[in-house]
Amino acid sequence: MCGIIGYTGHRAANDVLIESLKRLEYRGYDSAGIGIIGEKLEIFKEIGEISMLQHSIPKIKGNLGIGHTRWATHGKVSKENAHPHLSCDKKIAVVHNGIIENFKTLREELENKGHIFTSQTDSEVIIHLIEEEYKGNLEQAVSSSLKKIQGSYAIVVICEDEPEKLVGARNESPLVIGVGDNENFFASDVTALLKFTNRVIYLDDGEHCVITKNSIHIFDRNNAEIQKKENTIEWDFNDAKKSGFPHFMLKEIYEQPNSVQRVLRGRVLEINRSIELPDNVERLLSDTIDSIHIVACGTSLYSGMVGKYLIEKITNIPVFVEMSSEYRYFGTKDRSSLVVFITQSGETADTLGALKKAKNAGNRTLVVTNVIGSTATRIADGFVLTQCGPEIGVAATKTFTSQMLSLLLIALKIATMRKELGSDEIYSYIRNLKDIPRQIRQVLAQSDKIADMAKHLKDATSVFFIGRGVNYPLSLEGALKLKEISYIHAEGFAAGEIKHGPFALLTKDTPVVAIVTRDATYDKIISNIGEIKARGPQIIAIADEKDTEIEKHADFVLRFPTNTGLLSCVSITVILQLLAYHVAKLRGCSIDKPRNLAKSVTVE
Amino acid sequence: MKAVILAAGEGKRLRPLTETMPKVMLPVANKPVLEYVFDAVRNSGISEIIVVVGYKKEVIMEYFREYDGIDIIYVVQDKQLGTAHALLQAKKHVIDSFIVLSGDNIIDQKSISKLIHNESEYSMLVKENLHPSKYGVVTAEKNILKELVEKPPNETLKRFVSTGIYKFSTSIFDTIENATSQGDYSLSSVIQSTVEQGKKISTIFADLWMDIAYPWDFLSINETMAHSAPSSLGGSIEKGVTLKGKVSIGNNTNIYSGCYIVGPVIIGDGCEIGPNACIFPSTAIGNNSVIHPFSEIRNSIIMNDVHIGSNSFISHSIVGRGNTIGHNFSSMMGKSTMEVEGEFKKLDDIGAIVGADCSIGSHVVIDPGKIIGTRCTLGSMNRIIKNVSSNSKVM
Numbered sequence: 001m002c003g004i005i006g007y008t009g010h011r012a013a014n015d016v017l018i019e020s021l022k023r024l025e026y027r028g029y030d031s032a033g034i035g036i037i038g039e040k041l042e043i044f045k046e047i048g049e050i051s052m053l054q055h056s057i058p059k060i061k062g063n064l065g066i067g068h069t070r071w072a073t074h075g076k077v078s079k080e081n082a083h084p085h086l087s088c089d090k091k092i093a094v095v096h097n098g099i100i101e102n103f104k105t106l107r108e109e110l111e112n113k114g115h116i117f118t119s120q121t122d123s124e125v126i127i128h129l130i131e132e133e134y135k136g137n138l139e140q141a142v143s144s145s146l147k148k149i150q151g152s153y154a155i156v157v158i159c160e161d162e163p164e165k166l167v168g169a170r171n172e173s174p175l176v177i178g179v180g181d182n183e184n185f186f187a188s189d190v191t192a193l194l195k196f197t198n199r200v201i202y203l204d205d206g207e208h209c210v211i212t213k214n215s216i217h218i219f220d221r222n223n224a225e226i227q228k229k230e231n232t233i234e235w236d237f238n239d240a241k242k243s244g245f246p247h248f249m250l251k252e253i254y255e256q257p258n259s260v261q262r263v264l265r266g267r268v269l270e271i272n273r274s275i276e277l278p279d280n281v282e283r284l285l286s287d288t289i290d291s292i293h294i295v296a297c298g299t300s301l302y303s304g305m306v307g308k309y310l311i312e313k314i315t316n317i318p319v320f321v322e323m324s325s326e327y328r329y330f331g332t333k334d335r336s337s338l339v340v341f342i343t344q345s346g347e348t349a350d351t352l353g354a355l356k357k358a359k360n361a362g363n364r365t366l367v368v369t370n371v372i373g374s375t376a377t378r379i380a381d382g383f384v385l386t387q388c389g390p391e392i393g394v395a396a397t398k399t400f401t402s403q404m405l406s407l408l409l410i411a412l413k414i415a416t417m418r419k420e421l422g423s424d425e426i427y428s429y430i431r432n433l434k435d436i437p438r439q440i441r442q443v444l445a446q447s448d449k450i451a452d453m454a455k456h457l458k459d460a461t462s463v464f465f466i467g468r469g470v471n472y473p474l475s476l477e478g479a480l481k482l483k484e485i486s487y488i489h490a491e492g493f494a495a496g497e498i499k500h501g502p503f504a505l506l507t508k509d510t511p512v513v514a515i516v517t518r519d520a521t522y523d524k525i526i527s528n529i530g531e532i533k534a535r536g537p538q539i540i541a542i543a544d545e546k547d548t549e550i551e552k553h554a555d556f557v558l559r560f561p562t563n564t565g566l567l568s569c570v571s572i573t574v575i576l577q578l579l580a581y582h583v584a585k586l587r588g589c590s591i592d593k594p595r596n597l598a599k600s601v602t603v604e
Numbered sequence: 605m606k607a608v609i610l611a612a613g614e615g616k617r618l619r620p621l622t623e624t625m626p627k628v629m630l631p632v633a634n635k636p637v638l639e640y641v642f643d644a645v646r647n648s649g650i651s652e653i654i655v656v657v658g659y660k661k662e663v664i665m666e667y668f669r670e671y672d673g674i675d676i677i678y679v680v681q682d683k684q685l686g687t688a689h690a691l692l693q694a695k696k697h698v699i700d701s702f703i704v705l706s707g708d709n710i711i712d713q714k715s716i717s718k719l720i721h722n723e724s725e726y727s728m729l730v731k732e733n734l735h736p737s738k739y740g741v742v743t744a745e746k747n748i749l750k751e752l753v754e755k756p757p758n759e760t761l762k763r764f765v766s767t768g769i770y771k772f773s774t775s776i777f778d779t780i781e782n783a784t785s786q787g788d789y790s791l792s793s794v795i796q797s798t799v800e801q802g803k804k805i806s807t808i809f810a811d812l813w814m815d816i817a818y819p820w821d822f823l824s825i826n827e828t829m830a831h832s833a834p835s836s837l838g839g840s841i842e843k844g845v846t847l848k849g850k851v852s853i854g855n856n857t858n859i860y861s862g863c864y865i866v867g868p869v870i871i872g873d874g875c876e877i878g879p880n881a882c883i884f885p886s887t888a889i890g891n892n893s894v895i896h897p898f899s900e901i902r903n904s905i906i907m908n909d910v911h912i913g914s915n916s917f918i919s920h921s922i923v924g925r926g927n928t929i930g931h932n933f934s935s936m937m938g939k940s941t942m943e944v945e946g947e948f949k950k951l952d953d954i955g956a957i958v959g960a961d962c963s964i965g966s967h968v969v970i971d972p973g974k975i976i977g978t979r980c981t982l983g984s985m986n987r988i989i990k991n992v993s994s995n996s997k998v999m
Contacts, residue, residue: 244657244665244678254666261892265874266856270894437909438926438961
């Protein structure tokens with residue numbers, strides 16, 4: 001989604017803004033711009049890459065400015081629609097992320113008052129409103145303008161007549177303050193700031209803030225000044241570098257033995273035979289739980305679907321998985337249910353909307369997220385961190401595997417609290433969990449073989465992924481990975497559903513990837529493969545290394561190391577990730593920044 | 605100034621330990637050898653490292669993604685033809701003066717500073733060695749290199765060897781390109797021909813320099829480095845644990861009651877040890893490893909993600925990453941003649957060397973000096989009297 005940056009301090013604003021915008025590139029964007037106050041306010045915008053913008057900017061002197069990467073929602077991709085937007089007198093500029101819902105009426109009113117609009121964006125109304133309200137004090141103008149706005153926003157505003165300050169505000173879109181020495185920042189995302197500072201203050205909805213290079217003043221909805229806690233981010237700036245890998249996605253795939261250890265470390269005690277989660281999470285889980293709802297979008301939704309199988313199998317508590325965008329409007333608010341939200345960024349607009357709904361309805365809420373201090377962690381009753389470090393590739397990889405394992409830990413914790421698992425059963429789960437990193441390493445060592453297999457998929461126009469049980473959501477995830485980075489049409493199906501419709505789409509040119517585990521449904525999936533094969537498609541099976549039967553049925557086989565039924569989900573996922581990666585690479589796709597996609601979807 | 609670090613090689617003589625990671629990533633006192641090189645280079649004030657990688661490069665790239673304070677650029681040498689060829693891969697990243705190091709030798713920061721601040725255009729670090737015939741033997745006059753002979757056949761009195769650490773200017777690339785075009789890919793012979801062309805190369809004595817050529821070198825170097833490793837106590841240590849000497853314990857590690865630990869001992873992050881386990885000098889235990897009750901470990905390297913069952917005894921041994929070992933395991937310690945790549949070595953005290961990812965049952969005994977390959981399965985109640993090659997099963 002759109003990225004925002006604001007800077008004031010001792011450095012050249014130009015360099016800081018460009019550097020920070022580059023750190024926001026991964027969120028996806030189609031145009032970018034900056035505004036700097038030197039002798040006067042100057043604006044530069046460009047369509048396409050940040051480096052284009054960088055080269056088009058003359059050397060400007062100025063230590064205060066704002067920058068923006070745009071991902072078009074209202075109005076096409078064009079220089080006019082790129083931010084920053086200017087007031088009519090060209091003295092005030094704004095960058096905005098979010099959606100202004102009442103922009104049409106506001107625009108009409110402002111146009112009637114004589115304001116000239118130069119873009120088709122909803123964002124432009126903000127700057128004209130501020131200009132209308134401006135009477136010599138920028139923060140007052142911002143605060144009174146925002147009262148007229150409905151919708152979501154994170155904004156940063158600068159004004160030529162008050163060249164020492166930046167004013168930022170947020171409502172339902174993320175904005176953080178970066179605290180430096182003799183310099184301060186605004187950003188939509190901490191990753192943008194890590195090169196300069198790791199001290200941040202999170203703004204909450206309805207708050208606005210004035211920063212100069214040596215002061216920070218934060219105000220609540222009623223314009224009363226408030227004090228907020230400073231947080232220290234423990235991510236390293238280097239965490240956001242590619243470290244020699246050709247793509248962030250590949251780097252993140254290879255990080256998984258490590259990121260999986262980070263989910264388990266300190267939480268899974270082998271000799272104690274116990275699972276340790278934060279106290280408030282354990283309290284939530286120890287209550288009576290009649291049912292669990294898991295609410296998420298995209299990849300997180302699929303990890304939630306895997307979670308359903310894991311939790312139901314281990315705890316016998318019924319689990320319902322729902323999409324955030326549906327749940328927030330149509331979900332049943334059963335108060336005896338624990339609602340678990342999964343969001344990598346903790347800022348996904350739909351999931352936050354759903355979380356607020358559930359919370360208002362009196363549900364107990366738990367969030368599984370990667371970002372401490374994110375909006376979701378501040379709303380929910382408890383949160384479990386996936387502890388993966390920043391994920392930059394738009395296609396989620398390490399966060400997906402860590403989300404699945406976080407849900408598994410939750411399931412194991414509930415089961416031990418309810419005494420549904422004996423000590424030896426817990427021990428055996430723990431042993432198998434601790435084996436996962438080595439199994440991932442074993443899969444990674446097959447990367448070349450998987451790259452070879454990718455040749456069979458690279459020219460396909462459509463690919464099916466099938467599986468049963470926990471392998472069904474994995475099929476969905478495998479298909480999602482493939483379609484999002486290689487642009488090949490791909491669908492995941494529960495293997496048993498194939499003949500109830502999708503069969504009609506099968507031709508000999510539709511390769512099918514079948515996930516086969518040696519569980520109770522082994523014979524069923526083998527017969528599904530037989531039915532498919534009779535129609536001519538090539539079958540790539542992903543199967544247990546000890547499965548000696550599968551070669552007879554499939555054309556090609558990729559192997560994952562044997563683990564107990566439920567826990568092979570991680571190694572299988574890594575195979576699916578590598579498969580998608582290599583197909584996309586063979587097709588020459590832009591793997592880290594797929595077209596039309598953004599990392600964290602912070603608009604509805 | 606920039607530094608080029610050569611880290612593309614496999615390290616065949618260190619198999620099976622190098623079957624899952626390149627030689628430079630093998631841990632000494634819980635830190636990959638390459639990290640010692642990085643640290644020394646960074647602490648001597650160099651701001652950019654160019655690492656030439658090849659064999660299992662992802663292991664290196666993944667590990668150093670969080671390395672702080674220096675810019676790291678990776679260049680890939682697809683085929684490991686030789687050190688001069690490896691250096692050539694870094695050509696486009698260096699301007700004027702730079703230093704070259706090999707990633708598999710431990711070196712100290714002081715020696716590097718001496719090298720950097722030496723005024724001649726070309727200079728090299730040399731070190732006294734008791735077995736010079738394994739290395740490039742150096743003859744110098746008034747600290748100017750006269751001759752560099754790689755692995756001379758008969759033991760000479762010349763006791764100084766090349767550490768493979770040099771300072772060059774970019775003009776060296778002309779000589780290298782010349783040599784490689786004639787099929788000569790070794791840096792030593794490039795140096796020799798540079799000398800023959802009349803170029804002056806200053807020799808400087810290195811203070812600390814350690815080469816790891818064979819698996820048993822690891823145990824002695826581990827001991828040396830364990831003494832100088834920074835000590836810190838993280839994690840949680842239950843009541844009734846005795847810690848003596850220099851002991852370092854990582855974050856999220858649990859040491860249960862009744863453990864007796866005598867340093868130098870280094871234990872990584874996320875481990876569980878005990879109750880009632882004994883760890884004696886000089887032992888390094890990697891991250892996420894678990895040592896069950898009543899086990900004893902002495903003078904050994906236990907790498908990451910290892911599980912050791914109760915009542916086990918491990919001494920003078922190297923246990924590779926990801927091993928699962930059942931209860932009542934013993935690595936016998938004693939005299940043995942080990943063979944590596946056709947060379948034989950008599951050792952007085954040696955235990956077992958176990959490659960990565962093996963699964964070892966309970967009550968298994970391994971005779972002194974025996975090498976177990978990668979991903980082997982050793983069934984319960986076995987006594988291993990011969991080396992076991994990778995991916996095999998002993999039922």
